[in-house]
Amino acid sequence: MDPTGLPFVIDLRRPILALRFAEPRRMLSWSISRPGLTVAKTVGWLEVTDSDLPIGRDPVAVLEDAFARHGLTDTVGLMTACDVSAYEICRTTIERAEAIAITTVGLGNGEFVGRRRFAISAEDTPVPGTVNTFVHVSQPLSDGALVETIAIAAQARTVAILQTTESIGREVVTGTGSDCIVVAAPLGGTTHYSGLHTAIGEAVGASVVEATRAGTVRWIDQSARWLETEGDANHPPGAGP
Numbered sequence: 001m002d003p004t005g006l007p008f009v010i011d012l013r014r015p016i017l018a019l020r021f022a023e024p025r026r027m028l029s030w031s032i033s034r035p036g037l038t039v040a041k042t043v044g045w046l047e048v049t050d051s052d053l054p055i056g057r058d059p060v061a062v063l064e065d066a067f068a069r070h071g072l073t074d075t076v077g078l079m080t081a082c083d084v085s086a087y088e089i090c091r092t093t094i095e096r097a098e099a100i101a102i103t104t105v106g107l108g109n110g111e112f113v114g115r116r117r118f119a120i121s122a123e124d125t126p127v128p129g130t131v132n133t134f135v136h137v138s139q140p141l142s143d144g145a146l147v148e149t150i151a152i153a154a155q156a157r158t159v160a161i162l163q164t165t166e167s168i169g170r171e172v173v174t175g176t177g178s179d180c181i182v183v184a185a186p187l188g189g190t191t192h193y194s195g196l197h198t199a200i201g202e203a204v205g206a207s208v209v210e211a212t213r214a215g216t217v218r219w220i221d222q223s224a225r226w227l228e229t230e231g232d233a234n235h236p237p238g239a240g241p
Helices: 059-069 143-168 199-229
Strands: 008-013 016-029 036-047 075-080 088-094 097-105 131-137 180-186
Touching: 016 075, 016 143, 036 059, 059 075, 075 131, 075 180, 088 199, 097 143, 097 199, 131 143, 131 199, 143 180, 143 199
Parallel strands: 036 075, 131 180
Antiparallel strands: 008 016, 016 036, 016 180, 088 097, 097 131
C-alpha cells in the first residue's frame, strides 16, 4: 500500500517499528507498557529473541529500555518475536469513515479459544506477543465506541486466522496466548457507535481481516520454508521463545 497520506509516519528501524502521529490520539489496548485508555502520539513494536527475555527479566523494563534508547517517549508498546519489517497494512474507507490496520503475525504458540494448549503460571515470563494489531480510525470515538471498535478488531482478527489456517490445512487456531490489539482515534469522542452495522465498524473489520489474513499466509509460508531448511518445528520464525 502507498504510505503517502497516512495520518502517521511509519518509522522502521529494526528491532523497532514505530508509528508516529503529529498530534496525540486516544488509544485503547492491553499493551504491557500502557494498558487501558490513554492518550499518546506513538505506537511501537519491539522485536525480541530468546536471549532478550531470560527467566526472571521484566518484559516491561526490556520494552521501555529499548524505546528509550531509540528516543521513543509517549509510546504504547507491543512486543513480538516476529520480524517487525514483515508487517501488513490495509486501508479501507466506507462512506468517508476510514480505518487503517497494521499487523504482525506469528502463530508459533497458537491457541484455539476455550481450549488452552500452553499454560503459563504467574511466575513465568510472558511469551512475546505474536499477533499484534493496530487500528486507527478517522473519527473521534467515545469510550464506548473505542471498546466496541477493539471488540470488532478482535472478531476480525480471529475470523481471519481461523479461516486461513483452516483453508490451508494447517492446525486450526484462533490466535495466540499473547496477542494484543491497539485502537486509536482522534481526540474528541464525538462518535458514540462503531458496531458492525456502522460504516466505521465495517471499515475496521475489513481492514483487520485483510491485514491479518495476509500476515497469516506470510507466516505459514515462512514456517514451511524454515522447516525445509532447518527442520525445527519448535522454533519456526516468529514463534517466540
